Amino acid sequence: MDFVAKLITIIYYCLVAYIAAILLWNLIKTKSWDKEILYIIVLVPFLLRLFRLK
Amino acid sequence: MDNVRAYIRKMILGTLGLALLVTSGISFHRSRNLKEPVVIGSGVTGVKRLSDYFSGIKDTTNDCNVYFLEGKKEGATIFVLGGTHPEEPAGRLAAWLLAENAVMEQGRLIVVLSASRSASTVTRLSGAYPADFTIPTGWGGQKFRMGDRWTNPLDQWPDPEVYIHYPSGQSLAYVDIRNLNRAWPGRPNGSLTEKTCFALMELIKREKVDILVDLHEAELQYPVISTIVAHEKGQELATLASMMLSDNEGFKIGTEFSPKNLHGLSHREVGDFSNAISLLVEAPEPFLDATRGKTTEETLLTGKDEFVVKAGKHGLLFEKIDQNGWPINVRVGRHTSTVLQIMESWTEDHAERGLICRNVPRYAEVRAKGIGYYLHDPSKADPKRVVYE
Numbered sequence: 001m002d003f004v005a006k007l008i009t010i011i012y013y014c015l016v017a018y019i020a021a022i023l024l025w026n027l028i029k030t031k032s033w034d035k036e037i038l039y040i041i042v043l044v045p046f047l048l049r050l051f052r053l054k
Numbered sequence: 055m056d057n058v059r060a061y062i063r064k065m066i067l068g069t070l071g072l073a074l075l076v077t078s079g080i081s082f083h084r085s086r087n088l089k090e091p092v093v094i095g096s097g098v099t100g101v102k103r104l105s106d107y108f109s110g111i112k113d114t115t116n117d118c119n120v121y122f123l124e125g126k127k128e129g130a131t132i133f134v135l136g137g138t139h140p141e142e143p144a145g146r147l148a149a150w151l152l153a154e155n156a157v158m159e160q161g162r163l164i165v166v167l168s169a170s171r172s173a174s175t176v177t178r179l180s181g182a183y184p185a186d187f188t189i190p191t192g193w194g195g196q197k198f199r200m201g202d203r204w205t206n207p208l209d210q211w212p213d214p215e216v217y218i219h220y221p222s223g224q225s226l227a228y229v230d231i232r233n234l235n236r237a238w239p240g241r242p243n244g245s246l247t248e249k250t251c252f253a254l255m256e257l258i259k260r261e262k263v264d265i266l267v268d269l270h271e272a273e274l275q276y277p278v279i280s281t282i283v284a285h286e287k288g289q290e291l292a293t294l295a296s297m298m299l300s301d302n303e304g305f306k307i308g309t310e311f312s313p314k315n316l317h318g319l320s321h322r323e324v325g326d327f328s329n330a331i332s333l334l335v336e337a338p339e340p341f342l343d344a345t346r347g348k349t350t351e352e353t354l355l356t357g358k359d360e361f362v363v364k365a366g367k368h369g370l371l372f373e374k375i376d377q378n379g380w381p382i383n384v385r386v387g388r389h390t391s392t393v394l395q396i397m398e399s400w401t402e403d404h405a406e407r408g409l410i411c412r413n414v415p416r417y418a419e420v421r422a423k424g425i426g427y428y429l430h431d432p433s434k435a436d437p438k439r440v441v442y443e
Contacts, residue, residue: 002243008212033063040071047075052208053082054176 013050020046085185086175086206088199090443092119092150092167093430097157097413099124101441104166107260108253110242115172115209116250119441120257121153121165129161130264130400130407133330134393135254136167138234138268138320140174140201143187143354144337144382145269147198148389151428152414161397161409164261168443169254170234172209172246174201184351189382191426193434200354205232210246220244222317230318235268235334238323255327263330264407265291267396268320269389271339274362274371281308282392283334285325292333294399295392303391303417305384307335335392337385338373345370355382387420 020043027039048054094101100122105112118137136149149167156163168174177183177200188195207213210232217231218224220241230236232247240251258266265288272279284292289311296309312321312332324332340346340362341354347361358379366375394414401408415428432440 005210005212005245012212027068028064031060033067036064036067040067040074044071044075044078048079048082051079053079053086054208 016046016050020050081185085177085199086208088186088197090198091196091432092121092441092443093154093432093435094121094439094441095123095154095156095413095430097123097155097163098153104250104253104257107256108242108249110249111246111253114246114249115175115206116170116246116253118166118168118171119443121167123152123156123158123163123165125158125160125162125410127160127410128407130404130409131162131164131261132265132267132393132397132400132409133164133258133261133263134166135169135266135268135320136165137171137174137201138169139203139270140168140170140199141178141183141203141342142269142271142339143198143201144271144339144385144389146174146201147189147382147386147425148269148393151386151390151420151425152393154430155413155415155428156411157413159410159412160401161407161411162261163409163411164257164263166254170205170247170250171443172206173204173232173234174199174443176202176206176208178202179207182349184349184354187351187354189355189426189429190424191429191431193431195426196429203233204229205234205245205247207232219318220248224315224317226318233318235270235320236318238318238320239327251323255324258324258328258330263328265396265400265409266320266324266330266332267393268332268334269393270334270336271342271385272336273342273344274338274340274373274375275343275345275365277372278310279336279338279373280306281310281336283310283312283319283321283336285312285321285332287325288331288333291331291396291399291403294402295395298399299391299395303395305388305391305417307388307392333396335389337388338375338380339385340375340380357381357385383421383424384417386425387415387417390414390420391417 102120105117136146217226237247240248282292321334397409
């Protein structure tokens with residue numbers, strides 16, 4: 001059980017990192033100010049999770 | 055020119071986002087790592103770690119302190135468990151008062167303040183709980199982590215679709231796989247929560263505990279409230295204690311019998327899987343009610359909430375509430391008196407193996423002087439007598 005949980009956790013954190021990277025890339029690429037705000041707001045909880053703060 | 059403007063805008067918004075990330079990150083990190091001092095009372099004869107009983111939880115968040123208070127005269131052993139659900143702070147604070155003040159004259163008292171230590175390092179997700187709360191004292195105030203009902207997902211994750219309780223095989227709510235009071239008796243190769251229950255069971259067996267008292271609080275819309283829930287082995291003891299408390303202390307407390315088919319709870323499994331009598335005590339906590347208003351430190355400590363009062367007027371509650379609320383001093387005082395009365399009622403029937411405890415404030419004293427009066431200033435204490443939860 002421990003092994004499966006650890007495996008799922010690793011995959012989960014990889015997904016979080018991947019989505020955070022996509023959000024960051026979209027933030028850099030977009031030219032619309034409202035989308036920039038949206039990407040930043042969405043990015044914050046992903047980074048907090050990635051850094052294991054919440 | 056447009057590119058320069060877009061670049062500047064991105065930099066400004068990015069900086070604001072970074073500020074949000076850093077400030078919230080610092081807040082979460084501080085909350086998770088807040089050090090809570092315990093000034094060990096003169097009655098404490100030893101402090102162990104829970105991992106001394108099961109090495110499987112060593113170096114995990116749940117490896118908590120275990121305080122031993124040995125009386126000069128031999129007697130029975132009572133184990134008081136605080137912090138099973140840290141979002142029910144009266145349980146932790148009552149145990150705190152025992153660790154800092156109690157002196158056993160006969161028998162032995164074992165106290166845990168943070169049974170589910172991991173759950174004390176997080177607040178309910180999306181619940182907008184305060185990160186911590188402060189109990190006023192004569193020397194300023196002592197800050198405690200707010201905590202949650204469930205083990206921190208940073209320590210135990212993922213949750214299953216359905217939680218199958220071990221060893222009964224009963225299906226429980228998925229999230230309760232992280233609930234310490236749904237994981238008894240635990241197992242050595244299970245989740246962190248199950249391992250913690252297993253370690254506590256090992257402690258109960260090795261230390262030959264006679265009585266376990268698990269301290270909780272409940273929302274007023276929950277029927278199991280203001281009561282002692284007793285395993286069948288402890289029905290007589292619980293009933294006698296509740297009668298004495300209701301007659302002598304100025305507050306009402308009932309008795310309920312632990313359902314035989316509801317698994318994972320301390321009042322059921324500890325009684326079934328050890329020689330100990332298992333009792334669970336509930337005090338009222340309006341802060342937990344779903345119909346509450348503001349979820350603030352003030353609501354937590356005063357126990358006042360106009361919306362819960364209104365729910366009471368509509369007959370939706372299982373406990374009374376008025377504009378005076380259920381202050382934390384009242385809730386903690388109920389718990390200290392209940393623990394003391396359980397010891398006294400036990401001693402009436404087992405004088406040769408009695409439990410005699412002194413220096414612990416009862417209900418009326420905690421109400422009159424406040425919890426803070428009985429908490430000791432760690433800055434003035436001998437550093438060797440200060441430990442952290």
